[in-house]
Structure formats: C-alpha cells, structure tokens
Amino acid sequence: MDNRIREHAETLVDWSARIESGDDVVLSVAEGAHDLAVAVAEALGARGANVVTTYASEEVSRAYLRAHAGDFETSEHELALYERADSVLILGGGRNTFATADVDGETRQAAARAKQPIREARMATDWMSTVHPTRALAQQAGMSYEAYRDFVYEAILRDWEALAEEMAQLKQLLDDGNEVHLVSERTDLRMSIEGRNAINSAASVAYDSHNLPSGEVFTAPYDTEGEVVFDVPMTISGARVRDVWLRFEDGRVVDFSAESGENTIADLLDTDEGAPRLGELGIGMNRGIDRITDNILFDEKMGDTVHLALGRAYDACLPEGESGNDSAVHVDLITDVSENSRLEIDGEVVQRNGRFRWEDGFEP
C-alpha cells in the first residue's frame, strides 16, 4: 500500500473525525475508494471503533433511481442507522464522474426529499467527507493518474495544526469586522458580515469543519453591493462555466453575464428567492492546492483564491436564533486573488495579491 493512503486514513480518523474507542462509525465507500477504505478500516480497528461499511456506488444508485416509479419513502432502517451513529466517514472517489448523468432531475429531487431526515441525522453526527484519488477524478482534472495522486496528497497531508493556527487569525478579523471589501481589476464588492461567525475550517469536526482537505475561513455575508468577476472556470450541473460576472444591489443579483454557461447561471439564479443572494464568503488558505482540478472539494480551498456561494448560508455562521439566507442551492464561484487584488475588512487591507498581513512580503 502507498504509505500516503495510510497517512490519509490516519489523518481522517484522528485529526479530522477524532474517533475514539467504542464510537459507532458508518464508513461510506465510493466505487473507486476501496484502497482508502482498507486503510481507514485498519485505523478504525486500531482505535477500537465499531464500523458499518456502506457501498456508495453511483452505478447502483443510478439503476435504482431509473427503475423507481418516483414515490420515494424515507427508509426507516437507514434512518435508524444514522440516528445511532457517532461519526460518518464519507470516502468519495468514483470511477466515472458522469455515472448518474442519465437520471432525470425530477427523480433525483424526489429521492433527495425523501432522504432529508436521513441527511439531517447524518449531519448531526461528527461527519467527514474526503476523496480517494481515482482515474476518473484525474481525468476530470485533466491530469495523469500519478500526478493527480501527488496533487491530492499534497492537499490532504498538511500540518493541519499549524494551518488552523494561521487561519485563526483571519477568523478573528472576520468575527470582529463589520464589512468586507473585495477589489480587483474587474471586481469591487462590499458585503456586511456584522454579527456573523467565521468558521476556521481546519478539516476537523473540532473546528466545525467536515471536509478533508479543507483550509478555508468562511462566513455568511449579507447586504452585498457592487460587482464581481469569477475568473476560475468550473463545471456546474454538467455545464462548463467561465468568467461569470454578477452585479448586486441591496444584497441581490440584479445583472449578470458569463463568457460561457450563461444559461446555467440564469437557471441557478432563478431557482428560488434565496438563489440570487450570497450564502457564503470563503477565503482559500490551503497552499498545498496549487491548481484548479474542477472539483469543488479542492478548488474552493486553494490558496490565493476567494469564493462566494449563491444560495444557502451555513447555520454555523449564524448567531443563535438568527436565520441566514435560505435556498435549495449552494453554488460556489471562485475568483483568483493572487494578482492586482486586495481584501479589506472595515477599510484595513487584510490580504493583497494573495499575501496576508501576517505574511512576509505583505504590502499594506
């Protein structure tokens, strides 16, 4: 076994999910994630956890969904499983990123609605989502398998404790601040963050963070004004999207364009009342991620990028009792801030051309 697979498993079990003896764990394994599952099982055995291993095969799902008449029910046995679980470890890594491309949207949504109580039970556990590098993901990234594996482990096998400490500085600034101002060549955007909690997303349940890799600090902005260009290309609902431009007034998108994928953005904005409003401002701080691979788990955490999500805000960013932007969607759009760019909080420059104020080479 590639020793990095074992290190990945140990990072997941110890740093991320904080598994302890006697924990009831659900281990969810994608079609291509077998080798990581073996390594995670070894770590879980060594910690004395109890494990149920589920098979998250997209081909199995596709066959089931396409054959079903559409009157989905909430599975009582599945709900019972998750209600009694302490942790859920989701090992992604499929064999074909388009495995469910021919399941129609209505069926997908009906199944998702029936699964809502199960999803809530799962989200109430110490859940973590990670990914095993597969050939399908390498292909999506436009990379060789060998190079892609190097990329993935560079992103995942970080000194998370050190990164968490660094990110804590940005979290503090966002928690204390009232307004964020993002400026670059084609971007001039102001957002209120007053009263909102920033999350130091350090790839661990101990930090309210559920992705491995992570490495971003995010909050839930509102009252957005101005315009922004997202120059990092990505795939949204199967469509390639490039150079999205949005103009906000009173917190809402009032005009938009895109060099490609404009219809996809139009459909997205049209989803519901919350879709044209921001749910998230995230600042990527994982410098182990040095390229865009068309996988949001990695892209949004890349160092020297900022992302904004249209749609739903995370509860963790909201003070007790307050509700944030609500929507059926949450779609991240990413902008490169490595050049000709600055991020200000309450008028003070916090990041310029990718450098933070506590870093060497920062120019105020």
Place this chain on the structure above:
Amino acid sequence: MDNRIREHAETLVDWSARIESGDDVVLSVAEGAHDLAVAVAEALGARGANVVTTYASEEVSRAYLRAHAGDFETSEHELALYERADSVLILGGGRNTFATADVDGETRQAAARAKQPIREARMATDWMSTVHPTRALAQQAGMSYEAYRDFVYEAILRDWEALAEEMAQLKQLLDDGNEVHLVSERTDLRMSIEGRNAINSAASVAYDSHNLPSGEVFTAPYDTEGEVVFDVPMTISGARVRDVWLRFEDGRVVDFSAESGENTIADLLDTDEGAPRLGELGIGMNRGIDRITDNILFDEKMGDTVHLALGRAYDACLPEGESGNDSAVHVDLITDVSENSRLEIDGEVVQRNGRFRWEDGFEP
C-alpha cells in the same frame, strides 16, 4: 449487461425474497459482486423497495480485525439497521477466497461473538444469500471464468416452482417416516427422523429456504448408527479433506478416518459435545448443478448427492419447543449416491442410484 445477471437479480428479488413495495431492504455487496448489485438495485427500484447498500469487503474486514485489540462490542447502529430491516440480500462473490486467511481464529471468534445479536436480528428478517460468479470462485472451482459463469447460472436460473413441487414429494415421505437407511458400497447408516420436520428448500423465504441456488430437502436426524463414507472432496477450514469415514454408535461418532485432512476432522469432532453428532441429513435435488466446485452453497444441492452435517441442527426442522443437536459448528460432508446406492425410509426404497421413486428409470 449479461442478461443472466438481470434474470438472477429478478429471481432473487421476486421468487426468493418476495420483495414488495415499501420493504426496507439491506443489500450486502461483496467486493466482486458489483454487477449483480446494479441489477438487484434495478429490480428493487422497480418494486418500490427502500435500500441500504452495505459493502461486505473481506479486505476491509481483514484490515479492521487485524488492527483491533480484540475487545469487540456489538455495534448499536448496526443492530438498529438490521432490527428495522424487512429483508437482507447477501450478494457473495469475492476476489480472493483466501482474503482473510491471515486473521487469527481467536480474533475471528471474538468478533463473531460480539456480532451474535446482529446475526440474530438478520436471521429474523427474510434474508437470502446468493453468489455472483467471480474469477476467484472460478479458480476455486478449477474452472475457466466463462465456464464457471455458465455453471452458476445453470444452478440458479431453474424452474423453481416445478422443483419445489417435486421436492414436496420427498418432504412428505420424510415428514411421515421414522427411520432413514442409507446404503452404498462402503456406507450402511441408520438415523431416526421421527417427529422431525423436513424443509423443502426451494430457494425462497416462502419455503424457509435462504440460499439461491438451493434445491435440497433436509431434516434433523438423531440416534444415528452405522458407518458412512463421504467420497466428495472438499475444503474445510482451509484444508483439503478426502474420503472421510465415520462410525456412529448411539448417535455419536466413535471412530473415524480420512484419506486426507484427518487432523481437520479430529479438530472438528473435538469442538464441543454436539460436534460428533449429526445436525442435518440433506438430499441434493438440483440437477442444474452437475459438478463439485468446492463451494458448499452449490455442492450440497447437487443432484444425486446426499450430505450429512456434523453439529448444529436447524430450528426449522424441530417441532415447537423441542431442541435439536446444539454445537458451535455445522459442517456438511457429501456423498455421491449416483451409483450402487439406495436411500430407504422405513424399509421402502425412495431413491436408488440417484433415481427417485417418482422418476422414470427408478428400480424399487
């Protein structure tokens, strides 16, 4: 998809497990059983069942078991899953029949003890066990992959309704009978079956049968006297066993030998008080199985064979309130009855040289 995979799935879901709309099903998928899982998921979707898919990977189990300190607990979340399931469909088919060969017996047993409540919950559902033909199983059978697949589907894709009707005749004779007498060149064995229920094992929960393929009628004999030779070679606990000879007095093995694997038989007989007594007399009636493949799921159902199991009797064979032979083991041994052989019930020949009394060519 090979259309036989789809027929296998439909046989499993409809004839065997009798799945109905709204049933909560656990689908357990071995490492090599992906293609069958896809076909079964399709059938389950079409019937409107609810599915949790588990990954029964022996490599995952091995890693977990070898790393564990041995103080296993019953997983509460796994127990909850099975307690709320209506049906459990177990799709066997590994990629290496020795995948867990280096897990020590003590660890295995400790894990099995902790899983006992889960096993009981699973056995209380409408569970079915079947197997997807894999290269590993072809190798174990000493066959090419293509030929092995033909063999498996010949065994599984039977006219089960017709076979169930034929087997009902033998069940009736065994239910009404008091003593079975098995005679061949080196075998002369008498067993009491008075008061015991025979099971018409027609590969369906509707027949108290949990294996696909099946095709045997079995009961729980006692007061065994005489001697028997098992001339069908098999693998028991990893050891090749050939030509086992047993002599019974007062229902108990008092002498034995084997051409190979004698130590394995000695260990087996030494397990506990119930191990040297018979738990099962089974008569193979599936003529789709025409060769021995060193897989008990198939071998014991082969037409023109009879098997006897040392150890535990099945509750289904016992009248309400009566307890049968109890043991931690249940090991089937098989004898060929196609030549120079007869099976009598209360002195009447029921089968001679493989032919039953209701078949053409039967000689009384």
